[in-house]
Amino acid sequence: MAIHRHDNHKSANGFMEWMDARMPVTKVWNEHLAEYIAPKNFNFWYYFGSLAILVLVIQLVTGIFLTMHYKPDAALAFASVEYIMRDVPYGWLVRYMHSTGASAFFVVVYLHMFRGVIYGSHREPREMVWLIGCVIFVALMAEAFMGYLLPWGNMSYWGAQVIISLFDVIPFVGPALTEWIRGDFVISDATLNRFFAFHVILLPLILVALVFLHLVALHHVGSNNPDGIDIYDELDEDGKPKDGIPFHPYYTVKDLVGVCGFLILYMGVIFFFPDFGGIFLEKDNFAPANPLQTPPDIVPLWYFTPFYSILRASTTTLLTFFAYSSVVIGIAAALFTKFKAPIRIGFVAAGVIAAIVFLNSSGKAWGVILMAAAIVCFFLLPWLDRSPVKSIRYRSLPFKIALAIFILAFFILGYLGMNAPTPIKTLLAQVCTCIYFAFFVLMPWFTSIGKTKPLPTRVTMKEEH
Amino acid sequence: MKKITTLIVAFAASAIVSSSTFAAGGSDVALDKVYMNMSDKASLQNGAKLFVNYCLSCHSAEYARYNRVAEDLEIPLHRLKENLMFTTEKEGDLMKTTMPAEDAKEWFGVTPPDLTLVARVRKPDWIYTYLRAFYRDDSSPSGWNNSLFENVAMPHAMYELQGVQKLMGKVDKSEQGALDAHAAQGSDDYTIVGDAKFELVHPGKMTPAEFDTAMADLTSFLTYLGEPAQLKRKTIGVYSIAFVILLMMLCYLLKKEYWRDVH
Amino acid sequence: MAENHVSDASVQIADEKSVEDIKRRRFITGLTAGFGAVGGAVAVTPFVLSMSPSERAKNAGAPVQYDYSKIQNGQMVKVEWRGKPVVLLKRTPEMMEGLNIISDELADVGSEASIQPDYAKNDTRSDPAKPDLLVMEGVCTHLGCSPVEKLAIGPDPQMGDDSQGGFFCPCHGSKFDLAGRVYKNVPATTNMPVPPFKFVDNLIVIGEDDGRA
16 A cells, blocks of 8 residues: 555656665655645645745745845835835835735734644644744744835834834843844844845845745644644554545645635735735825824834733733732642742742832833733743643533634734724733733643543544545 | 524624715815816826916925826826926936925925825825915915815915915814805805915906816826826726636536536 | 555555556646746746846946037047947048958958847948948947047058058957957957947937847
8 A cells, every 4th residue: 555656757757766875855854744644634734834835935935036137225115115015116006915925924923823722733743844834924023024124104104113112111231122123223224234134135035944844744743623632653564644635636636726815815915905004005105204204103013913912911901910920829729739938939939029020110111021021921831731632622611711812812902003092902911911821821720720631642633525 | 503604794894885975085174075087088188288387396206207108198208297397307217306406405395205106105085175275475485275174284276276265264074065055156256275264355367267177187096197007997897897707608608517517 | 446455554555556646647747847847937926026227227327329410520528328438530631442441350340240220230330321420339349348449541550551440449458440340360259349329300319220230
């Protein structure tokens, strides 16, 4: 039952034989495509990995072509973007592909991460796949942020101004650090030039390298699946997983369908709603950067808004709440866990110390810390999740409820981040910030309670034929 | 699982809808809706003529080229040269103003902004309302004011077309319905622009209705100018997406074919 | 489909399929691949086109005008068009006669291998309506230097003792006559190119000829 096709190929093709003796082309092809065994029950959510690679390629290719016409110079940048939009043949198309591609990248990556969470793809033995993925997410955010300065519109300018100022809160070195990042006392030509260098050279290299490592790690441990069970537990007499199929051709042809579906939506935006109602291309960014005039609402692009909301939500109210809750959590941990007495006293002490710290520090610093912590939380997920099962299909009810509330809070934070703050909206953002962190802090607890469903021995598939 | 998916899709959809209304400037400012037809070349041409005659002397459109405008709007080159261009310019030149920026700054207090992208920064409805909302105000340095953009430095460039308006007051939202009905009856003792009520104290070369149409043409032209590619991008989009739908069907058949192997 | 698979493994291998199955699979794979290839080719097009001259470049390279009535007999002016020097030379009757005298020494007398519009493909390499006016890109066809004019008839250290006037390329010594035709036995092998041009009143428009032949 082994697959012999590539062997036939070898003998039939003298060139490949010559090549394989010198470079492992066939070997790599087989290990990563033709003989990479994937579970046969991948569903809709499994399109987003290959789509992320597609979008990465689109961004690299369109980026190269934009670089041919763009000028990273504060005096010329804005005009050069309009030059691309008007004077370069099909420049508008290349630019819209790139600007829409940036948003598409985050759509795809967020869905890809969500897939990981619901099917437990971050769990043992795939922690490294998940961690590298989280680093990719951070690198992608840096890439997008730096790219957003390049059109040198007024929102580019003020967005960068606000985000770079975050580094001001770092004790002692903050102000010097922000000057060093900007290369000037304000966002200027120097900043634009270095962001250009990072955006077109450094971060793309890092991203491609990380994606490579992501795949190396994945192909080492094998793909998870919607049932969250190990297909290598059930082998046939040849030692192959009964529920495994070669990635190529089965998932290559299946992913082609996903690629087409993606392209339809992607092109729909490019050709019919390129600025997507001001979400993908903000209207204030069609005015050149003006250091003397802040736009009425500084709004980051949508993919940053959940984190931006958390940043803005950090006021004295939130810190006071955090102070009280850390005391409560400390006491609860002392009362309801079964550690030795000194440790339980330690819980209370830690809660009280945390409360004192919260009450005696500035909201500004904590905004930055919380925003960073919100991202760091994702890295910890494999160790916070203590459920005996991986897939949401067999998980207990508390997890499902917690996840639903978290997703809801995440969307609300994202929505609030796109809007100017009002007292009621700030309060809502604070509630959602608490939910956001509670999801991670309480995860060890709610994943270990409740009744999980029994796992099947074989993967389950919808009956298609 | 299905429920979560549905929930997420619903939230994503509502978030997009509500935030795009926000991003589109869905604030409290009362704006008049402009009706534009980007395939109406006559309207765009008229807008171009108004733009060159009334706007370009102070404002530039420095990212746009004359010959591109002529080509897109189907204006013959000789007409472009005779009517729309200064004699010293080449037909492929950028549409720069003749007024030096320093002079403009001295006369108006600010440099008149470039208008190439104004329709992408301000929405068409805003431009359409703004252009019609100038009124006589002797207390302002230019002698003009604007009910949508209070104390704007710009004087009324087209008063000879519109005539001279006097501000009668702001209109409450509660009154709006009654006033609209009144206006619909063809009454001409006042006009409503945005949330302001005007009296025409000195008629211009155009009737109010003609002026509204002219300003809609100008707004259409500025919208075109903000993104010339929009004239053809939708056409390309229809063909491209139709092709990908076809390709998707084939890919689906291909997938079905291979997945017969999988049990 | 042959249902003779040995174990309950997921995948049946193609070898076990009937001939029709294989044919159908090949057909649909080919069809999809063909469609995909067409789509790919179309998708590449905008990228390729984006590298061609932009509107700015076209405007900078737009036709240039020059009032040729100002040029005196025997006088030469250079006009810049697309970053290249375009020679405008109003040749005297003696210069015109000289073109016939040296025709044996030329490599491409009939301009067969050279670049010029059809209306300038003649012995004088000029528009028959104004045969004495030479309009030519002053760019050596060897490696792109700009040849120096040697308008005087008579002995010249570079052009030779019986020179009828011409152009001499200082880089590698190519020689051309007063119609831009290259001499034999020099590094360049073709005549200097003639750009498209047309006359409008007393103006010459270089770079545009409205497609006249």
